[in-house]
Amino acid sequence: MHDVVIVGAGPVGLFLACELGLVGCSVLVLEREPEPHSPFKAQPLGMRGLSVASVEAFYRRGMLHPLRTASGAHDDFDGNPGPNPDADEPSPPRGVGHFAGMVLDPAKVDVAALPFRLPGPATEHMLTYLEAVETVLSEQASHLGVEIRRGVTVSAIAQDDESVVAHAGEHEFAARWVVGCDGGRSAVRRLAGFEFIGTQPQFTGYTMHATVADPEKLRPWFNLTPTGMYLQMPTQGHIGMMDFDGGAFDRSQQPTRDHLQAVLRHVSGTDVTLSDVHIASSFTDRAMQTTTYRRGRVLLAGDAAHIHSPLGGQGLNTGIGDAMNLGWKLAATVHGYAPDGLLDTYTRERHPIGAAVLDWSRAQVAAMRPDPHGQAVQGVMRDLIETRDGTTYVFERMSGSSIRYELGSEHPLVGRNAPDLRLEDGTRxxxxxxxxxxxxxxxxxxxxxxxxxxxxxxxxxxxxxxxxxxxxxxxxxxxxxxxxxxxxxxxxxxxxxxxxxxxxxxxxxx
CATH class of the missing domain: 3.40.30.120 (Glutaredoxin)
Known part of the structure; x- marks a missing residue:
């Protein structure tokens, strides 16, 4: 019997496996897909942004340098030297991101107003892609003795007071605990009877890698239009779109070239032509969350516990935060030294964070709606993010630096992510x-x-x-x-x- 069975070998499941393996837990990871590689994980469609909080998580476990190497990332997005981690004062961020497609100016971030920010190797968000993240985590997991089995589909879960069994065909995998990290359509969530509630979608989103016959007809980066939104990334042919159809198209059928071209023409207001579509997928802004992250000996993390639109890149980052929060608490429980109620603090601390991310996603969707109400909200938001306070607020939310758990102390640092304090001998x-x-x-x-x-x-x-x-x-x-x-x-x-x-x-x- 393993200490923990994790269902799902994506970034969240692998990060959690590493956390548990690091402190001597026996861990088995079950993954439905037979192969780790997928065009949706590679560049360009697999591109993801890691928040400052997520970059810090990799840094604190010694995986930031391998991840940068695997991602082909420079210290700065333009290849210039990054901020000096040995500086006496923190430097302004070099990238902030966007709110509802409205790109923010990093020069307007008030660094002095950021809570307890210190210079260090992990003070900036980072561009990477899923295949690089999973490769680094898989190697670390293997080094720590974690077993990963692929091509295994969990079909039933049974638990009692002492253990839980995940059934997959004729096979049974027994453990003291099972954690579902198996994505937005989580089998573990359904099989273990978690309640999943939230709001229905406003749009169908698309991401594709295509050959565009006349790319000059599309403007670069985010473009909010009277009929929707489109995004043309610097990577040639990497395009995203949002069509406010109430989510009607998502997964109803495979998006064809003709359909994607029609949507792109609609949201861009141009007669742009797609010569060919190499790969494409759809998504929505459906925002759902389980009412608890634990039922008996079964727990959830990442998209299995909460789903929302990819606006702002919060999904992967929230999942990594779940794994960091859960890992040490579950390990302490496995090893028998956890104080009473420690594992229950996982839901108590992370559920409000997930709920806030869902609302952050909903707020962006409201500001992007191509109707008079959405346009009015968008105008107000543009005025706000033009201000120093407004940009700083958005940066705090997106970077994770605004997160603070209620731990029963009035000290302003307690409950926050610790700054990278440095001793005089250089130890961080x-x-x-x-x-x-x-x-x-x-x-x-x-x-x-x-x-x-x-x-x-x-x-x-x-x-x-x-x-x-x-x-x-x-x-x-x-x-x-x-x-x-x-x-x-x-x-x-x-x-x-x-x-x-x-x-x-x-x-x-x-």
Whole structure:
């Protein structure tokens, strides 16, 4: 029997498998598709943007450099040197993205207003593609002893108080826990009886790689029009479209060249011609979420728990956040040292994040509607994102820096993603997190917390010394997912630290 069976070998399932394998869990990943390669994962249709929070997740596990290499990514989008991670002050972001197709100016981001931002190797979002992400994660999973079986379709799930069994044809896969990371049409979600609720689509979206006979008739990048939206990417022939038909076409039939050309002409207001369509797919802005992320011994993460339109590239990033949040909590439960209720904090913390992403997607759709109401909202939004405050707000939402879990503390840093604090000897917080343990950073000259940290060595790492920029902190306790669990602005209080450590990591080891 495995500790955990993960259904789905996409980025979310593989990232979760790596998190569990990193701390010694026995993990089996089941994937329906027999082969990992697909034209929808390769360039150009497989292109995805990783938010700052997701880039930090790869960085903290030592996978950022391999991912950059696999993605063919430069430090900057134009090949110029990126920001200096050793600088004293954080630099402005070089890319912000868009809201509802309205591209934002990164120069208008107020860096001083960003909460606890410090220079580091992972302060920018990153362009990659799914095949590169899955390749890096698969290699890491294999290195950690994770078993991946492909061509396996789960057809039934049965659980009791002690275990859960995933049935696939004549085969049975028993585990203490099963996690569904099997996408928007999740079999695990359906078979385990999760309630899935939300709103119906407003549009059918299309993405395609095509040969355009007259590309000069299409403007580059995002174009909101009186009849919809189209996007012409720099990659030749990579086009996206949104047709506000109520989602009528999506998956009703395979999009043909004639249909795609008709939609492109409609939303662009041109007589552009598609000579050939090499590959195409459709999607909608259907926004749905399960009411809980756990039923007994079955949990969900990523698109299995929440679906929405791809506007803003939030789906993959939200899923990676789910995996980071769940991984260490499930591992602590498997190993038997999790405090009571720890696993339930997964739903409590991540469900509101998923709900907020669904609303963020709905708001963009409302602003893109080609009717007088949508046009009016769009006008207001254009005015707002022309302001410094408006651009900064959107950047915070899209980068993940605005996320803060309610952990019962008034300290402004607690519940947030930890900045990449750096000790005077050059050691960064990210360097200390590669083994999947939490980190206690003690900036006091007398190392007040060294004795208090004893007993949790297998669950947290202790590091002490002056910091290059300690943000006025005396000490900070960081969970394995990078979230600040406790912080003290004064001389650290060992008793308060011990209470926080026990709350998140259980009792000290004997």
């Amino acid at each position: 917080l990210g360097d200390l997190m590669r083994d999947g343990r939490g980190v206690a950073l003690d900036f006091s000259t007398d190392e007040y917390l060294r004795g208090s940290a004893r007993g949790w060595e297998s669950r947290m790492r202790y590091a002490a010394g002056p910091a290059r920029n300690d943000l006025g902190l005396g000490a900070v306790l960081v969970r394995p997912d990078g979230v600040v669990a406790w912080a003290d602005d004064r001389t650290p209080d060992p008793e308060a630290f011990e209470r926080a450590a026990g709350h998140w990591f259980g009792g000290p080891e004997s």
